[in-house]
Each structure stands twice: as structure tokens, then as C-alpha cells.
Amino acid sequence: MSLAELRTHYSTQVNPEEIGDEKVSLAGWVHEVRDLGGICFVVLRDRDGRAQVTLVKKKIDRELFNFARKLIRESIISVTGTVKPEAKAPNGYELIPETIELLNEAESPLPMDTTGKVDAELDTRLDSRYMDLRREKSHAVFRIRHEVLNAVRTFLSNNGFLETSTPKVVATATEGGTALFPITYFDREAFLNQSPQLFKQILMSGGMDRVFEIGPIFRAEEHDTRRHLNEATSIDIEASFMDHFDVMEILEEMVAFVYTEVKKNAAQFLEDLEIDLQVPKTPFLKLPYSEAIEIVNANTDEKLTWGDDLSTLAEHTIGQHVFDKTGEEHYFIIDWPSEIKPFYALPYENDPEISKSFDMMHRTMELSSGAQRVHQHDLLKTRIENQGLDPDGFEFYLKTFRYGMPPHAGWGIGCERLVMTMLGAENIRDVVLFPRDRKRLSP
Structure with a gap:
């Protein structure tokens, strides 16, 4: 028997009425063995679900019956029958099996339970991620994540965006600052990229007009929280001849589309996680930064002033205020102070202290940030200098603004945070296969 013949169907593809007396082969893991004396049930689990293999002692070969009842959980088997x-x-x-082939026997005891009957700590699950993914709920998370990314690509492609890939090893920090992972690049220092931002803008100068990228970003920040990672997956867009309101509309419509597609295409996995997914309504509320500060000051002991960033408490307070007012969990904070936004965020001409920037928020955390970009060379150079950075280090980027850079805008949204808030996960590490944080570098 060839390996391809070990499985003719996945567990969810079998329809007894259509198959009739045709032989079926399923392959996967021994999820459970229930030996009741005169009858034995072997639950086989594959990528799509489970199947019950039933052996009645009086009706089946005794050697096969005894073989089945001694199978070790998580061993790999192929079962052929009707x-x-x-x-x-x-x-x-x-x-009803005619043959059961043991392809690889698992050792016992297992590193952790895969049936869901015995809970395991997060660190235990991550240390044995290969076993954790065999759990129904863990598997469901990553099937949903697949649907999220598939929906993102579909939505952006249908709206005229081209998928691109930009370097992850760079000579200059994308946004300045110190949150960088330095690496040795032959005989000189380089860095892991914080964002595709500068390259997205270069592509606008190149006339690509609308681009998106889904790829890793790296931040050397010493956070140790439930919502921070040092390697994350960012979904980024950049679009020419658009302002910040234009790309906010694209973002909110994309989020609503993603929720709709997940609800349609991943219904079984949402059910496994006991989630009744609600599609957010558009347009999202747009709350000026100044009003957000007032909400925090009126409802907490924090007293924020112009130019202060938002703490976790502030984000939760504003998010709850918006939810109580609108019943919606997603909203924008717009018109941020220029001084706390990156140098490429375009200030308003009539009020340079305010930038044409925004953050898209969930009730519990920030999901995305974006802005209309500075597209004039001299203003951009001044903004770089005003933030204490050396324009010479950005020459590869700055020179593209000298020869016809169109006005443009864009944003980036964290894939993990989008999935985390969608599923109500308590820890961002639950929605990334192999997390990289301050403490974890393996597996």
C-alpha cells in the first residue's frame, strides 16, 4: 500500500449515504480508546475532526479486536473499512474496520493531555506545542487565523492592492528609537526591521499606487504582558492619492469583511471555541484624541495632558465608554499630537501640533495605527530632525521624495491582536504558533 492509499478521506468528508458499501480509509491519531468488554470504540482524530471506529467482539476478527483495545493514545493509525x-x-x-495499521506508536505517558479533560498551564502547552495543537480548541484557533489572513488577502486584492514583500534586515531603524534587534551582517551592523513603513512609501514613489504586505516585524521592547510579542505578524497597506480618512474606511471595511468571512467559513471552529462572533458595524466611531483625554480624566484618577500617550487603564476606560455609548467594540482615536507620532505622520497645515493620524482600537487594546504621510521632502527632513534623528541615516528613503512623491496614506494592524480580540483570548501567545517574547526563544 502506498502512503497515499492510507487515507481516502478526511473524517468530515465521509457521507454514509453517498459512499454506501465502498471501502474508506482514514488516517490520524488515536484520540481515545474505550474498551467496554464486548465492544471497543477507537476514536480517530485527523486535521478536520474525529471518527468513531467501532469493533464488536462477536462480529469481528478476535486478533483485530485485541489489537485495537491495546492501542496507545496519540499513536498514528490507518483504518480501512465500511x-x-x-x-x-x-x-x-x-x-467498521477490516484492517487497522499501526504506523507509529506513541510513547507513554504523554507530555500533556490532548482530550481537553485535563487542563495545562500556558508554559506547558507552549513547551509542547506539537501536542497542544492536537487539542481541539488550540487547533481551532489556527484554522480561524488561516481564515483571517485569507480574508485579508481577498479583501485587499479585490480593492486593487498588490501584495509585496519588503526586507526584514535593514541598515536603519524604521521609526528611530532604541527598540531594535541588532545583528551582525557580514562586516557591519544591521537590524531586524520594526515595520515595512519606509519601503511601503518608497513603493508609492515607484508608482505601485496601492500595496499591502503580511509579514513579520520585530520590536526589542522589554514588555512582559499578555498582549505584547517581540516578533509579530503585521498586516500593512499604503495607498497613493488617499488621505487618512480614506484608509480608515478601508481598514474598518476590511475588519468587518474578515469577521464576516470567519463567521461563514470557520463556523465549526468558532463552535469548538464556544464563540458567537458578532460582525462589527461600520462606520466606526471616530473620537478625537482631545476628547479621549477628557474621558480618561473624568473617569479615572489618571490626569492626562496634551501629548501624553495612553496607558492600558486609559485604553480600557475609553473603550468601555465607547461600548456603553455605541454597543460597538471597535472605534478610532484620531487627530493625535504630532510630537508623539512618527516623523512620517503629516501635520495639519492650519495646526501643525495635530497630525493626520489615527489608532484603530478594540475595547480592550490598540489594534492598528496609521496616518496620511508627509510627502514633501523638506518637511519630512525637518520632521526627522525635530525628533532627534539624523537625516543622513535615512538618505535612501529621503531621496525618493525629491522626484515626484504622490500624497499617500496607510496603516498597519497586528494579526495576532486582531485574532486575539476576535476570539476573546486572554493571552496573545494563544494565537501565535511559536511565540517570541522576552523569555521565550524555543521552540
């Missing part, structure tokens, strides 16, 4: 309708079994059928 199917019968059975309403109480997973997917509405049971498989």
Missing part, C-alpha cells in the same frame, strides 16, 4: 450511519457518533457515522 461506514454505517450512527447519529451519536462524531460526524454521524461509525467506521
